[in-house]
Amino acid sequence: MSAPARRPLPSPGTAAAIAVAAVALVLPVVLPAPQVSVYVLLLISAIVVTGLSMLMGFAGQVSLGQAAFTMIGAYTAALTATHGVPTWAGLLLAPVAAGTAAALVGVPLLRLRGHQLAFATLAVQLILLSVVGRQEWAGGDIGLQGVPRLTVAGYEFADDVAYAYLALGALGCTVLVVRNIVRSRPGRGLRALATSEVAAASAGVPVAVYKQAVFSLSAAFAGLAGGVYAYYIGYVAPGSFPVLLSFEYVVMVVVGGAGTIWGALAGATAVTLLLQVLNDVGTREGMPASAPAVLSYAVYGLLLVLVVLFMPKGLVPTVTDRWRRRAPARGGAEAEPEAEPAPVK
Numbered sequence: 001m002s003a004p005a006r007r008p009l010p011s012p013g014t015a016a017a018i019a020v021a022a023v024a025l026v027l028p029v030v031l032p033a034p035q036v037s038v039y040v041l042l043l044i045s046a047i048v049v050t051g052l053s054m055l056m057g058f059a060g061q062v063s064l065g066q067a068a069f070t071m072i073g074a075y076t077a078a079l080t081a082t083h084g085v086p087t088w089a090g091l092l093l094a095p096v097a098a099g100t101a102a103a104l105v106g107v108p109l110l111r112l113r114g115h116q117l118a119f120a121t122l123a124v125q126l127i128l129l130s131v132v133g134r135q136e137w138a139g140g141d142i143g144l145q146g147v148p149r150l151t152v153a154g155y156e157f158a159d160d161v162a163y164a165y166l167a168l169g170a171l172g173c174t175v176l177v178v179r180n181i182v183r184s185r186p187g188r189g190l191r192a193l194a195t196s197e198v199a200a201a202s203a204g205v206p207v208a209v210y211k212q213a214v215f216s217l218s219a220a221f222a223g224l225a226g227g228v229y230a231y232y233i234g235y236v237a238p239g240s241f242p243v244l245l246s247f248e249y250v251v252m253v254v255v256g257g258a259g260t261i262w263g264a265l266a267g268a269t270a271v272t273l274l275l276q277v278l279n280d281v282g283t284r285e286g287m288p289a290s291a292p293a294v295l296s297y298a299v300y301g302l303l304l305v306l307v308v309l310f311m312p313k314g315l316v317p318t319v320t321d322r323w324r325r326r327a328p329a330r331g332g333a334e335a336e337p338e339a340e341p342a343p344v345k
Contacts, residue, residue, distance in 0.1 A: 020265075028164035036160040038276055040232060043167035044225045046268035049252045050174050050261060051221030054181075056250075057259020058190040059214040060197070061110070065121035066222050066249045068128045069098040071241035073223025074230040075138060078147045081231070087150045091227045098223025102216045110211050125246060133238045143237025150231040163232045170228055174221050175261055181217075186210065194259060244296060248275075251300050255307055257314025266316050274299065 028036055052066050073094035080090035109120050133141045150157045150166065157163055181187050192200040193210055201207045230236050248271065256267025278299060282292035311318040 024168055028161045028168075033160065036164055038272070040160060040164050040167050042268060042272040043164065043171050044229050044232075045249070045252065045272055046265055047167070047171050047174050047225040047228075048222045048249050049256070049268045050171070050178055050264040051218035052249050053253045053256070053258050053260065053264040053267075054178055055214050055218040056253055057257075058182075058194045059211045060194060061211065061215065062114075062118040062250065063121040063215075063218070064118045064243075064246050064250060065123070065125035066218070067241045067243070067245040068121075068125035069102060069219035069222035070226040070229070070245070071125075071128060071132070071236075071238070072101050072219075073098045073226025074236045074240070075132065075144070075226075076223070077227035077230040078144045078236045079138070081148050082144060082146070087148060087231060088152045091150060091224075091231065094227030094230075095220040095223040098226065099216045099220030102219030103212065106212050106215045110208070110215060122243065122246070125241075125243060129238045129241070129243075139237065141238060143235060143240070145235050147230055147234045147236065149234070157231065163228070167228050167232075170224055174224070175265075177217075178261060186213075190214065244293065247300055248296075251303055253314075255303055255315055257316040257318070260314070260316055263314050263316040267314070270315070271303075 027039055031039060048066060048070055052063060055061050055063060076097040077087075077090040077094045080093060081087045085093075105124055109117060109124070112120050132138045138144065150163075157166055182190070189200065189205040189210055192203060192205055193207060197207050229240075233240075252267035252271045253264065254267070255270055256265070257263025275296060278295040279292050281287070282295050307314065313321070
C-alpha cells in the first residue's frame with residue numbers, strides 16, 4: 001500500500017502573505033490607542049500607493065497630483081453624507097467620482113509623457129485646491145465639518161479600531177483587484193506596456209486604452225481612500241490634501257518599488273513610520289512651527305537620492321533579487337511565482 005502523497009508546502013510568497021495578513025488583523029487590538037490612528041492613516045496611504053504603483057510600474061506614468069483624486073473622493077463622501085445620502089452610498093460613490101474625474105482629465109493629459117505629464121497632474125491638483133477653496137458649497141478654505149460617521153446595515157463605525165478594520169478591508173479589496181488584473185490577459189498587455197510602448201503597440205496592445213484604464217483605476221483607489229478618510233476624520237478641507245501629500249505618495253512608490261504590490265505596502269509603511277518620527281521631532285518644544293514640513297521635504301529628497309543611487313528598483317525588488325541570488329537552486333515547482341513586473345526605469 002503506497003504512502004499518501006505529501007501536500008506541497010506553501011510558497012514563500014504565500015506564507016509571507018498569510019503572516020502579514022495575520023499581523024495586520026491583530027494590530028488594531030494590540031496597539032496603544034494613539035498608535036491605532038497612525039495605523040489607520042497608514043492603511044489609507046497604502047490604498048492610494050497600491051494604485052499609484054500600478055500606474056507608475058505598468059503604464060510608466062508619474063502622477064504628482066494623486067492627492068487630487070483622494071480629495072475628490074473625500075469631498076464626494078462628505079458632501080453626500082451632509083446632504084442626507086446614506087453614508088455607505090457615499091463611500092461607494094467616492095471611487096466612482098474620482099475614477100470618472102480621472103477619465104475626463106486623462107483624455108488630454110495622457111497625450112503627454114514623462115515630466116510633462118507629471119507637471120500636468122500637479123497643475124490639476126493646484127487648480128482643484130484653488131477652485132474648491134473658493135466654493136461656499138464646499139465650505140471654502142474652512143472645509144466641511146461635522147461629517148457623520150459611516151453606518152452600514154445599522155452598524156456605526158464609531159472608534160479607531162472599527163475604522164482600522166474598514167481601511168484594512170478596503171486595502172484588501174484594492175490588493176485583490178490589482179493582483180487579479182496583473183495576472184489576467186490585460187495584465188500581460190500591461191507588462192508588455194511596461195517594457196516598451198512601441199513593442200506593445202506592435203503586438204496589438206491598445207496602449208492608449210490601457211493607459212487610460214490604469215490611470216482611472218488608480219484614481220478610483222485614491223477616491224476610495226479619500227472616502228474612508230472623510231468618514232474617519234469627520235472633516236475635510238483643501239488643506240487636508242496639500243501638494244506635499246502627492247509627493248509623499250510618489251516617494252512611497254519609489255522607495256517600495258513601482259509595479260509591485262509588496263513594494264507599495266512596504267513603501268507606505270516605511271515612509272509613514274518615518275514621518276511619524278519626524279513629526280515627533282518637529283513638534284518638540286523649541287522647534288519652529290515649520291519644522292515638520294521642512295523635515296518632511298528634506299527627508300523626501302534624501303530618500304529619493306539614496307534609493308536612486310543604491311536601490312533603483314526599490315526596496316522590495318532589490319531585496320527579492322538579492323535573496324534569489326543567494327538562495328540555492330531550486331526546482332521550478334518550488335520557485336516563487338511573481339506576477340508583478342520589474343519597475344519601469
